[in-house]
Amino acid sequence: MDHRKARVVIDEALFQRIAGGDSKALDDLYELSYRPIFALLLSYTQNYQDAEDLLQETFLKIYQGARLYKPRGNPMAWMMKIARNLYLSYYHVSERNLTNFEEMSNQIPFDNIPQAEERLLIETMFQTLKVEERNIIVLHIMQGFKFREISDILDKPLGSVLSSYHRGLRKLKKASEEEE
Amino acid sequence: MNNHDLKKGLNRGFDQLIGHIDRKPMDADALPALSEQEKKELFEVGKPHKTLAYHVYRAAAVLAIFLFLTGYLTYVYQVREYTSIHIKVNPSLTIRLKGSKIVRIKADNKDAKSIIEGIDHKGSLDQTIDIILKRINDRGYFNRSNGNIKIKIRGKDREQLKKEVAAQVQKTLGEIRVTAQVQINQENLVDIASVKKDKNLSDTAQVQSDGTVTADSSSKNKGKYTHPENEDTAGSKVNEDTSETTAIKDTEKAGEENTASESKRAANEMNDQKDVDNSDQSYKENLDQGNEKKNSKKSDITRKTKQKKKVRKKSKETSPKKKEIKKKKAKKKEARKKESKKNTLKKQRKNSSKKVKKKQKGKKNSTSPGSKKSSNAEKDDGATGQAVKEVGTENNENIDEESSLKEGTDEDQESTEEKDTGQ
Numbered sequence: 001m002d003h004r005k006a007r008v009v010i011d012e013a014l015f016q017r018i019a020g021g022d023s024k025a026l027d028d029l030y031e032l033s034y035r036p037i038f039a040l041l042l043s044y045t046q047n048y049q050d051a052e053d054l055l056q057e058t059f060l061k062i063y064q065g066a067r068l069y070k071p072r073g074n075p076m077a078w079m080m081k082i083a084r085n086l087y088l089s090y091y092h093v094s095e096r097n098l099t100n101f102e103e104m105s106n107q108i109p110f111d112n113i114p115q116a117e118e119r120l121l122i123e124t125m126f127q128t129l130k131v132e133e134r135n136i137i138v139l140h141i142m143q144g145f146k147f148r149e150i151s152d153i154l155d156k157p158l159g160s161v162l163s164s165y166h167r168g169l170r171k172l173k174k175a176s177e178e179e180e
Numbered sequence: 181m182n183n184h185d186l187k188k189g190l191n192r193g194f195d196q197l198i199g200h201i202d203r204k205p206m207d208a209d210a211l212p213a214l215s216e217q218e219k220k221e222l223f224e225v226g227k228p229h230k231t232l233a234y235h236v237y238r239a240a241a242v243l244a245i246f247l248f249l250t251g252y253l254t255y256v257y258q259v260r261e262y263t264s265i266h267i268k269v270n271p272s273l274t275i276r277l278k279g280s281k282i283v284r285i286k287a288d289n290k291d292a293k294s295i296i297e298g299i300d301h302k303g304s305l306d307q308t309i310d311i312i313l314k315r316i317n318d319r320g321y322f323n324r325s326n327g328n329i330k331i332k333i334r335g336k337d338r339e340q341l342k343k344e345v346a347a348q349v350q351k352t353l354g355e356i357r358v359t360a361q362v363q364i365n366q367e368n369l370v371d372i373a374s375v376k377k378d379k380n381l382s383d384t385a386q387v388q389s390d391g392t393v394t395a396d397s398s399s400k401n402k403g404k405y406t407h408p409e410n411e412d413t414a415g416s417k418v419n420e421d422t423s424e425t426t427a428i429k430d431t432e433k434a435g436e437e438n439t440a441s442e443s444k445r446a447a448n449e450m451n452d453q454k455d456v457d458n459s460d461q462s463y464k465e466n467l468d469q470g471n472e473k474k475n476s477k478k479s480d481i482t483r484k485t486k487q488k489k490k491v492r493k494k495s496k497e498t499s500p501k502k503k504e505i506k507k508k509k510a511k512k513k514e515a516r517k518k519e520s521k522k523n524t525l526k527k528q529r530k531n532s533s534k535k536v537k538k539k540q541k542g543k544k545n546s547t548s549p550g551s552k553k554s555s556n557a558e559k560d561d562g563a564t565g566q567a568v569k570e571v572g573t574e575n576n577e578n579i580d581e582e583s584s585l586k587e588g589t590d591e592d593q594e595s596t597e598e599k600d601t602g603q
Binding site: 089117 | 187
């Protein structure tokens with residue numbers, strides 16, 4: 001049984017309309033796709049405000065570069081890649097040098113999660129997992145991307161994506177069992 | 181918590197965390213145009229897409245690098261510079277050389293680890309071989325392997341190295357007085373040229389025709405391995421027999437050398453014949469030559485064995501001490517025979533004298549003294565003559581004794597005649 005979230009389906013014609021200056025098309029694209037993009041940016045930055053800013057910036061760049069989109073059947077992956085590249089260029093870091101920020105507990109509103117178990121899970125995900133492991137879990141479980149697509153978005157080999165995913169899951173499971 | 185609950189909890193929790201984020205309003209006209217750098221960084225414009233061809237090219241490149249590296253490494257290690265000497269007794273080990281320098285000494289099994297411990301890599305090859313063989317000897321491995329040493333030389337300059345190693349092995353085996361069957365690259369030590377001619381060789385070590393390296397005749401333990409600790413005791417035991425066996429050994433060696441020289445001569449003659457014939461002979465004749473070679477080799481081997489047997493026989497026949505022993509035995513036999521003959525003659529004399537006395541007593545009692553004496557003298561003569569005749573018939577072999585007896589009887593007759601004339 002697959003527990004992945006249903007993938008967001010985007011009409012590729014939207015990009016042609018955006019490229020033509022249709023702001024309504026941009027609003028539609030935003031409503032469809034802002035959640036998975038924000039989740040990835042939050043996983044990267046571990047800061048709600050910074051992720052929000054980067055999200056706005058990402059859609060601005062999508063609007064500007066909509067004419068550069070070449071239809072390949074996977075517009076979500078293209079947008080995710082733009083968000084990732086924006087983060088890396090914004091913070092002047094490479095994918096290898098990603099580190100967890102220390103004072104991040106105040107930056108993420110865990111209180112938004114009412115149930116204790118789920119809040120604990122999300123807290124441990126941000127506190128114990130590496131950025132790479134967390135990104136893969138977010139993209140696979142919460143956004144429904146396949147591992148091959150994730151390896152393409154994050155520029156990582158498929159093998160290392162799989163191993164990081166399973167390692168991250170083991171860590172989460174162990175942490176939840178310890179709390180119980 | 182199982183994986184299902186975990187993933188469900190993560191999904192729900194993340195949805196609640198994100199909530200709803202409104203898009204900020206923007207002025208599209210005020211936005212600056214995208215720079216080339218932004219296009220490259222964000223949209224990856226100009227970067228090649230990873231197609232199937234890209235992966236194929238990458239795999240081909242990796243394969244090419246792998247093949248090049250393997251080829252290069254094999255060339256470097258086996259063809260170009262490195263040579264390896266593999267010594268196998270029971271502890272087997274490998275000496276790797278770069279030029280004339282030892283690069284590495286590697287133990288191929290557990291026993292060899294203790295052998296190569298502490299050996300200096302900076303030393304020369306001769307020294308290291310010397311040390312290794314002596315250590316192998318000290319720990320008694322030659323005894324376990326029945327004195328078999330197999331050496332394989334691979335890599336550059338193997339022919340020259342073969343000679344050097346052969347010379348050194350022979351030298352050290354001579355020093356430690358061990359008899360061993362040495363094979364270098366599946367070739368017996370005797371076949372490697374100029375081993376004997378090397379000046380560095382000790383005079384004590386000798387190579388036999390079957391490839392065995394033996395210590396000199398004074399080593400006393402030819403054909404058998406002796407541990408150096410036990411060597412003195414073994415030597416003292418054998419000392420008694422050495423005087424007898426040295427002559428045999430010398431003759432054996434001389435015979436072996438003769439056979440070796442004869443075989444060489446035969447080989448040379450064969451080579452000369454081949455040189456002459458090669459100009460005219462066809463392919464078939466070459467094949468025949470090959471067969472002849474085989475036959476000649478077989479005949480050489482049979483000749484060698486026959487000559488060895490002859491030499492052994494000669495040595496047995498010509499050994500002076502054995503002759504002396506035989507002579508002594510023959511003399512003793514003769515002396516025993518003589519003694520037995522003497523004893524038999526004495527007994528016969530006694531018996532004959534007793535009979536004569538009895539007869540004389542019987543005649544004295546029956547007849548008068550004068551006539552009796554004459555008649556007795558006559559009878560005595562006859563009796564003694566008969567007795568002599570009997571002895572003569574009984575002992576035809578002892579003519580000297582008979583003659584002496586006859587003389588004795590003649591003297592008796594004369595004495596009786598004188599008595600008769602006196603009366």
